[in-house]
Amino acid sequence: MSGLIANFPSDGIVTVNRVILKPEYTVDDLQERVAFLCENVKTYHSDTGFVGGFVALNSGQVSNEGSTIGQAVGSPLKGREALIVTFWTDFESHEKSHRSETFQPLFRRALELCENGNEEIAYEMLWSGKAYGPEEIEAARKAKAHYAHAA
DSSP states (O other), rough: OOOOSSOTTTTOOEEEEEEEBBBOOOHHHHHHHHHHHHHHHHHHHHHTEEEEEEEEOSSSSSHHHTSSSSSOOOOOOTTEEEEEEEEOOHHHHHHHHHHHHHHHHHHHHHHHBTOOOOOOOEEEOOOOOOOOOOOHHHHHHHHHHHHHTTH
8 A cells, every 4th residue: 555545454445435426417427416415425424434535537539458347439428427435444434434314315315326326346456556756756767777687
């Protein structure tokens, strides 16, 4: 673990929600409803297991360098698909947050937007990291050059 999410424990849980917006809703609708959810979780669960999170919107770009399923030129879900990713100390803390009376009404409002219903998967973190700084880059490249032939 390398500080990608500050204070995230090495045995923490990552939850992922995949949202596909119904045609009658906009990204602004999603942002507003998720903002209420996030504010609620931060307010009531920052001291009971919540560590952090983010929401990412499908940009429509498809990496042909990183994809092996053909050479797509764009995602049909551009601007309609979002991932809501949260970081927790443990799964039970996450579950308790969802049972909270303050969370449930906000959650139901967010679900109204979803064409695909909702399935939230919990993952165990295996690795995280952030980019090297200038000094680390130089040291890593020197080490690679020096030891690359040793193996």
